[in-house]
Amino acid sequence: MLRDLKQEIKHLETRHLRRQLRIVESPSDPTITIEGRRFISMASNNYLGLANHPGVKQAAIEAIEQWGVGAGAARLISGTMTPHHQLEQDLARFKQVEAALTFGTGYTTNLGLIPALIDRDGLILADRYCHASLIEACRLSKARLRVFHHNDAEHLESLLKKREKVRPTLVVTEGVFSMDGDLAPLPDLLALCRQHDATLVIDDAHGTGVMGTNGRGTVEHFGVNPQDLIQMGTLSKAIGTSGGYVAGPASLKEYLINTSKAFIYTTAQPPAIAAAASTAIRIIQDEPARRERLRTNRNALHAALTGLGFQLTDTQSPILPIIVKSPERAVEMSQALYEAGVYVPAIRPPTVPKHSSRLRLTVSSEHSQEQLETVVAAFRKVREAFSMKSTSASG
Numbered sequence: 001m002l003r004d005l006k007q008e009i010k011h012l013e014t015r016h017l018r019r020q021l022r023i024v025e026s027p028s029d030p031t032i033t034i035e036g037r038r039f040i041s042m043a044s045n046n047y048l049g050l051a052n053h054p055g056v057k058q059a060a061i062e063a064i065e066q067w068g069v070g071a072g073a074a075r076l077i078s079g080t081m082t083p084h085h086q087l088e089q090d091l092a093r094f095k096q097v098e099a100a101l102t103f104g105t106g107y108t109t110n111l112g113l114i115p116a117l118i119d120r121d122g123l124i125l126a127d128r129y130c131h132a133s134l135i136e137a138c139r140l141s142k143a144r145l146r147v148f149h150h151n152d153a154e155h156l157e158s159l160l161k162k163r164e165k166v167r168p169t170l171v172v173t174e175g176v177f178s179m180d181g182d183l184a185p186l187p188d189l190l191a192l193c194r195q196h197d198a199t200l201v202i203d204d205a206h207g208t209g210v211m212g213t214n215g216r217g218t219v220e221h222f223g224v225n226p227q228d229l230i231q232m233g234t235l236s237k238a239i240g241t242s243g244g245y246v247a248g249p250a251s252l253k254e255y256l257i258n259t260s261k262a263f264i265y266t267t268a269q270p271p272a273i274a275a276a277a278s279t280a281i282r283i284i285q286d287e288p289a290r291r292e293r294l295r296t297n298r299n300a301l302h303a304a305l306t307g308l309g310f311q312l313t314d315t316q317s318p319i320l321p322i323i324v325k326s327p328e329r330a331v332e333m334s335q336a337l338y339e340a341g342v343y344v345p346a347i348r349p350p351t352v353p354k355h356s357s358r359l360r361l362t363v364s365s366e367h368s369q370e371q372l373e374t375v376v377a378a379f380r381k382v383r384e385a386f387s388m389k390s391t392s393a394s395g
């Protein structure tokens with residue numbers, strides 16, 4: 001028998017875990033329209049404002065004129081067009097590696113990458129806070145999966161010491177953690193991998209474009225050698241478009257082209273999206289001022305929210321999560337902010353662990369100082385309204 005879906009949904013509802021789609025009636029900008037009303041959006045991964053940037057749009061429009069809309073076929077058949085090839089060269093140069101390969105989305109990049117690297121004879125050691133797409137990819141590989149405590153190099157080391165030496169081993173983590181905003185200790189993880197003959201794979205979905213002097217990502221931020229690890233990322237966050245990529249050795253690219261199902265058995269991404277992504281990557285490198293504005297905005301908002309007494313995670317990125325513990329409280333606060341014209345989503349399990357529901361703000365380089373002040377004022381009001389109820393009792 002199938003599950004009673006209506007009953008399941010009701011069960012989610014009673015636990016404050018039911019989710020619903022909100023329809024946005026405007027582009028991804030610092031302000032957005034929902035139900036005909038304007039909101040300041042603190043809910044987009046469009047960190048540098050490139051999703052609706054005139055130059056990026058123009059690149060897509062011109063590429064549609066030249067290449068049409070659909071690629072018409074999978075990459076290995078006849079779907080690899082000049083813009084796809086160009087984008088992969090641009091990504092490889094940007095990431096300072098031999099080669100890059102693009103996929104339809106960041107999610108399918110992980111599904112295509114991990115099972116190509118390791119099989120049931122292998123061992124994967126993954127950070128506890130890894131994104132759902134990484135965990136799904138690890139399961140799909142059929143390798144033995146072990147989880148280490150979040151950002152805990154000592155725990156990872158103990159697991160590496162315990163393993164059977166013959167097992168090929170991957171260590172999997174994120175550059176910038178998507179729900180916490182903190183960074184993986186890449187130099188420590190790399191040293192352990194070198195010592196124990198393991199391969200490090202990082203998902204830099206939120207680091208790319210944001211971290212490092214030139215926006216190359218978490219690898220640049222820490223000054224580690226891009227040749228020492230395998231990186232994947234998405235084109236859908238700071239790069240402002242859609243799709244995902246793997247960046248690493250040329251042999252890895254060729255092997256993925258030949259074996260990765262999520263690469264082979266799907267139509268190539270629209271060529272205009274590839275062209276737009278190439279333009280966005282150029283802007284990321286040519287306009288460091290965007291990253292500086294992002295940092296200034298992020299620091300100002302972080303200081304203001306901390307000053308109001310909110311409990312933030314140990315974030316080092318433009319992701320600013322406020323832990324409120326109970327899903328019910330998170331939803332109520334999100335709703336109160338919504339009524340004040342500020343859109344901040346409530347993030348609940350299973351996206352985050354139990355008792356760590358949160359409001360998750362993402363800052364953009366394009367938010368104005370005035371907009372951020374409005375956000376802080378809304379949080380001040382919410383703080384006052386909710387201080388009547390005890391936060392700790394709701395955990």
Ligand SMILES: *Cc1c(COP(=O)(O)O)cnc(C)c1O
Nearest residue numbers: 105106107131178203205234236
């Ligand atoms: C967003 C995200 C993905 C998925 O990327 P999409 O392009 O949105 O499919 C993968 N990993 C992490 C860590 C992410 O935050």
